[in-house]
Amino acid sequence: MGITIYRRLVLWFVFISLLSLGLATLIGIHSIDEIVVKQAQDSVRSDLNTAQEVYNYRMEKVRDSVRFTANIEPIQTALANNDTDVLKYKLKRIMDDGDLDLLVITDAAGRVVVRGQSSNYGDSQADDPLVMRSLAGMTAVSTQIVPRPKLLLEGAHLVEHAHTEFVDTPKAKPTSRTNETAGMMIKAASPIYHNGTLIGVIYGGHLINRNYEIVDRIKSIVYEDEKYENQDIGTATIFHGEWIDRAFVVNEMYITAYHPIYDIDGNIIGMLYVGLLEKPFNDMKHEMITKFAVAILFAVILSIIIAGVLARSISRPTSELARTAKAIADGDLTKRVNIERADEIGELAVSFNWMADVLKKNADDIEEKTAELERMNMELKELDKMKSEFIDIAAHELRTPLTTIKGYLDLSLDGTLGEFTDAQISKLKIMNRNADRLIGLVGDLLNLSEIQSKQLKLTKERSSLKRLVENAAGHAKPLADSRGHNIVVNIPDDIIITCDRGRLVYAMYHLLDDAARYTPEPGTIRVDAGVETDGIHIRVSDTGVGIPENELGNIFMPFYELKDSMQHTTGTTGIGLSIVKGIIEAHGGVIWVESEVGKGTTFHIMLPDG
Numbered sequence: 001m002g003i004t005i006y007r008r009l010v011l012w013f014v015f016i017s018l019l020s021l022g023l024a025t026l027i028g029i030h031s032i033d034e035i036v037v038k039q040a041q042d043s044v045r046s047d048l049n050t051a052q053e054v055y056n057y058r059m060e061k062v063r064d065s066v067r068f069t070a071n072i073e074p075i076q077t078a079l080a081n082n083d084t085d086v087l088k089y090k091l092k093r094i095m096d097d098g099d100l101d102l103l104v105i106t107d108a109a110g111r112v113v114v115r116g117q118s119s120n121y122g123d124s125q126a127d128d129p130l131v132m133r134s135l136a137g138m139t140a141v142s143t144q145i146v147p148r149p150k151l152l153l154e155g156a157h158l159v160e161h162a163h164t165e166f167v168d169t170p171k172a173k174p175t176s177r178t179n180e181t182a183g184m185m186i187k188a189a190s191p192i193y194h195n196g197t198l199i200g201v202i203y204g205g206h207l208i209n210r211n212y213e214i215v216d217r218i219k220s221i222v223y224e225d226e227k228y229e230n231q232d233i234g235t236a237t238i239f240h241g242e243w244i245d246r247a248f249v250v251n252e253m254y255i256t257a258y259h260p261i262y263d264i265d266g267n268i269i270g271m272l273y274v275g276l277l278e279k280p281f282n283d284m285k286h287e288m289i290t291k292f293a294v295a296i297l298f299a300v301i302l303s304i305i306i307a308g309v310l311a312r313s314i315s316r317p318t319s320e321l322a323r324t325a326k327a328i329a330d331g332d333l334t335k336r337v338n339i340e341r342a343d344e345i346g347e348l349a350v351s352f353n354w355m356a357d358v359l360k361k362n363a364d365d366i367e368e369k370t371a372e373l374e375r376m377n378m379e380l381k382e383l384d385k386m387k388s389e390f391i392d393i394a395a396h397e398l399r400t401p402l403t404t405i406k407g408y409l410d411l412s413l414d415g416t417l418g419e420f421t422d423a424q425i426s427k428l429k430i431m432n433r434n435a436d437r438l439i440g441l442v443g444d445l446l447n448l449s450e451i452q453s454k455q456l457k458l459t460k461e462r463s464s465l466k467r468l469v470e471n472a473a474g475h476a477k478p479l480a481d482s483r484g485h486n487i488v489v490n491i492p493d494d495i496i497i498t499c500d501r502g503r504l505v506y507a508m509y510h511l512l513d514d515a516a517r518y519t520p521e522p523g524t525i526r527v528d529a530g531v532e533t534d535g536i537h538i539r540v541s542d543t544g545v546g547i548p549e550n551e552l553g554n555i556f557m558p559f560y561e562l563k564d565s566m567q568h569t570t571g572t573t574g575i576g577l578s579i580v581k582g583i584i585e586a587h588g589g590v591i592w593v594e595s596e597v598g599k600g601t602t603f604h605i606m607l608p609d610g
Contacts (some may be wrong), residue, residue: 041255044276048257051218051274058206058214061189063141063246066204069094069604070139070190075202079105080194084114084121091116095204101161101185102154103204105192110135113200119156119171123201129264130189134201141188142264144205148181155310158183162209163583184208184261184270208238218274228429235275321352333360368457390608405431456586458500465536466491468501469527472508476516487512491529497536497607499587507580511540511603514576518601521545531609535589538605546597555593556581 038246069075069091091103095116103116110126125131133140151159189203208214217236235254238261254275261270311384317339327335336356339349411417413425466489473487480487508527514524523543530537547555558578584591588608595601 041257044255044257044274046441046567047274048259048272048274050221051272052259054218054221055214055272059141059143059186059188062186062204062206063139063190065094065100066103066141066188066202067139067190069204070192070202075105075191076194076199079107079113079192079200082113085596087114088116099206100204101158101207104154104202106131106201106203108135108199108201110201115154117158118153120153120155123153125201128189128203130187131201131203134189134191134203135198137191137198139188139190140264141186143208143261143269144185144187144189144263144268146183146185146205148183151183158207161207164209167304180209197476214238235273237273237275238270317341317349321349323355324352328356328359333363456503456582458503459587460498460500462498463501463504464493465495465497465529465538466493468497468499468505469508469529469538472505472512473527475505475509476512479513480516480525483516484518485516486522486524488526490526495531495536496528497609499607500583503583504587507583508540510576510580515540515542515544515601518542532606534606535609536607538607540605541600541602543600546599546601547593547595548597549595550597552593556591 050062072090075087075090077083078090087105091105091114095103104125105113106125107113109124110128110131111124112121114121126135130140130142130144146154146162148159148162151162159181162181164180185205185207187203187205189201192200192202193197254277255278256273258273260268261272263269317337320337320339324335324337333356336353337349339346341349366496412420429497469489473489477487512525512527519542520526523542526539526541527562528539528541556577558575584605584607589606591603591605593601593603
């Protein structure tokens with residue numbers, strides 16, 4: 001083996017090491033603009049994040065002031081008694097303390113009762129997006145554009161404060177408008193309750209137009225009032241409309257970042273802007289280029305000569321390696337390199353060819369396995385389809401004869417078909433119970449088929465959840481009573497849901513029926529429900545034998561039966577829980593289970609509210 005490529009490179013780079021700084025400078029000159037710009041952009045983005053925090057803090061402050069005021073008991077009592085003098089006095093005091101430009105109370109219909117900042121009242125604010133949400137029981141805060149007529153209702157001084165004359169500046173965006181009369185306002189609204197009843201809404205706001213408190217605070221926190229050559233190093237503004245990229249502020253260019261300001265409905269109504277003076281970065285860039293310009297000139301010439309000598313010794317084999325690698329990447333796994341050298345490149349060529357051989361073998365194996373997996377997957381899909389079709393066909397075919405059998409059994413038992421002995425009647429009753437069970441099983445199979453084919457149809461109506469569950473409990477009561485169980489329904493009367501009543505009664509009945517079957521005699525079965533943030537939470541709990549942890553993930557699978565470890569025989573078919581799950585999910589809900597062996601099981605259902 002001759003001199004290695006490593007030694008060759010070391011020897012050559014000894015000669016060019018003194019020129020490395022110049023070469024690095026060459027690269028730096030091409031990269032310097034990007035680096036400086038990126039540094040400036042990263043800095044201004046960081047500044048924008050801080051500015052957003054300041055703006056969000058102001059919004060939270062307005063929201064907290066309004067929400068706090070809504071919870072003041074004297075204000076609640078005064079509104080309930082329509083004592084406007086007390087309300088107006090307290091609103092003025094709170095406006096002064098909370099730095100609010102307006103504070104208004106409406107009745108439960110959204111009609112203004114009193115304004116702290118003006119004598120106007122009686123107008124309706126029910127169409128205001130924030131007031132609408134508070135009338136529904138929520139506290140809301142957002143930035144709003146308030147047109148001049150609405151500002152006039154809130155107070156003439158607000159109209160005057162919002163009015164802004166436009167001043168032309170160099171490079172300003174052309175516009176036919178000469179002034180701005182609408183007000184940009186941080187506004188919050190909160191419901192007012194008295195003895196648990198919503199009696200009105202309070203809303204308040206902080207007018208941003210020509211109010212430099214937020215902007216000055218941003219500049220103070222972010223830029224600390226720093227200057228560069230008698231120019232502000234940074235600037236911040238809040239304005240209407242949409243802007244991007246760099247900005248010309250008075251007579252200087254600033255590197256800028258903008259964040260949209262949204263109203264409560266998600267519409268962009270303005271921008272939060274921060275800008276960083278561009279001149280310091282340009283000066284830094286020019287200074288760096290000037291310092292390295294002379295060194296670059298000589299470094300480039302010498303580096304090209306030396307790099308050319310090195311390139312000749314390694315470019316040819318590496319080019320062949322690159323071409324072969326590209327051919328293999330394009331799918332030609334038969335391609336190989338033809339390099340015979342007694343150095344690392346020669347060893348690399350041998351290793352490369354060996355790698356290509358292994359890659360081709362693996363590719364062939366993968367292709368073969370993929371084809372086999374695709375074939376097996378098609379077979380599984382076909383089997384699953386055949387199973388579903390069989391269940392559907394069998395269920396439909398069984399329904400008619402079962403209905404006929406059931407009819408004749410009913411006629412036999414009620415005496416229509418003649419008299420039977422007591423022994424015959426006993427047998428007929430057994431046959432009738434089994435016919436009912438088979439009809440129920442056929443119904444379950446049809447429900448399962450509809451769920452699996454995603455064809456479960458729902459007829460939704462507004463229903464009382466408590467009455468719905470009590471209906472299901474009534475169906476489960478015979479079995480529960482026969483085993484000595486007590487069913488407790490603890491659901492508030494005012495929970496109303498939109499659902500397919502029959503489907504949901506079936507789901508709740510099945511859970512109660514399972515609870516009765518899997519609970520040792522005697523036991524307690526509870527159904528509790530409440531309204532939570534994510535929806536209506538229903539819990540069906542029992543004091544039964546529980547489900548082993550390793551089986552919890554399987555109980556919603558069709559035809560799955562609990563193992564012998566349960567030491568309990570129920571006579572179920574194993575498809576009920578899968579149907580329950582399908583019904584709950586068809587309503588847009590979710591179901592999950594918690595259980596502990598020997599202590600009991602709780603099924604949780606979360607349904608959409610309303």
